[in-house]
Amino acid sequence: MITEKPLILVVDDEPDIRELIKDILEDENYRVVTAEDGQQARQQFSQITPQLVLLDIWMPDVDGISLLKEFKEQRASVTILMMSGHGTIETAVEATRLGASDFIEKPLSMAKLLRAVEQALENQAKQSALQHEQAITPVGKSASINLLREQAERVAGHGMPILLIGEGGTGKHCFARYLHRLGNYANGRFIELSPESFPLDSLKLTSLAQSNCVFINDVGLLSDEAQSLLSHLLESGQMNSCQLICANEHSLERAILHGEFAEGLLYQLNSITLNLPALRDHVEDIPELVHFFVDLQTTQAGLPYRRFTVAAQNRLRNYPWPGNVLELKNIIQRLLLLEETDDIDVEQIDAALQENSTIAAQEDGKINFDLPLREAREQFERLYLLHKLQETDGNVGKAAKLAGMERTHLYRKMRSLGIDIKQS
Known part of the structure; x- marks a missing residue:
């Protein structure tokens, strides 16, 4: 070629x-x-x-x-x-x-x-080659992860759109990259679009898509105009020369019932639907995921190596993981960075999980209305920015864009609010 x-x-x-x-x-x-x-x-x-x-x-x-x-x-x-x-x-x-x-x-x-x-x-x-290498094969030996790998190998080479359904933090972005690596357009670019960045110009969208992989995250949140354009391009065959992968946290049928998503577009997108399991449904994979993330953080991020004891791993297996694999990754990163002992045991795990629960409770929007205005505003800003960082898997540049801020301004704001940049 x-x-x-x-x-x-x-x-x-x-x-x-x-x-x-x-x-x-x-x-x-x-x-x-x-x-x-x-x-x-x-x-x-x-x-x-x-x-x-x-x-x-x-x-x-x-x-x-x-x-x-x-x-x-x-x-x-x-x-x-x-x-x-x-x-x-x-x-x-x-x-x-x-x-x-x-x-x-x-x-x-x-x-x-x-x-x-x-x-x-x-x-x-x-x-681009580095990003290609980072298209990680799903980690784990559980029945659900084995099935997911088998499904990916079967469907990645087909020309039909692929719809990924999974809770936040289950790894939809990483899995889309994995499908790209297996697909017919592996040599093309991986182009990620969000509801905010989705182009409403058909020429621009088809130019972006040509011979590439297009990943539309949170497809259920696309505007009516964006849904109409995507539906038209699919129906007219103008998206045939690309790999199209869409992702959403919840079933799109729910969005249709609320009048938020076009039923016709769902039928165009869901011919191949893959469900990414929540971490609580395959906790037997946690020890392998722990080893994987420790190796990843020590080799790529240069963090010090620390061993997670069997008791620590068992404690991790018995936690409900509302933030799924992303929450596990962040916990491991934080422990590698902040702890000083060579071994991570149950006590450190419990402390980290407690801290995570506190942050999660704050992110639920529990603002103390008894505070003075200035302190309440700071509390809201912290919750808002933590939410944006969670939305973007800790990518400060993307979070700044979503928040409509300069990257340098966001860094200063994070420091002033006590948000640990290394952990975010």
């Missing part, structure tokens, strides 16, 4: 430079689209979904740093190279902080430009 060269968007207000870069990149067989200002760049970015953007800093209508920030908020995975003839160290530092992969000075050295493009795309491919 011949792989198409990456699509590159070149944004520069100087026609000579813009066309020169376009010609050079096309000589190297890259696909290139250009934009002369911020308005055109925004339009092109939303319509063609480039894999790489070459972005000038100084333009008449909007600066490149602002565009960099916008593009990264819309699609965090996009690779962006900044260009400037009047850049400063401060500008380069700010661009890097906001997610730019490199900073190229003008006048451009074409050899340096090509090398920067190649390096940026190589790094992008490595990151």
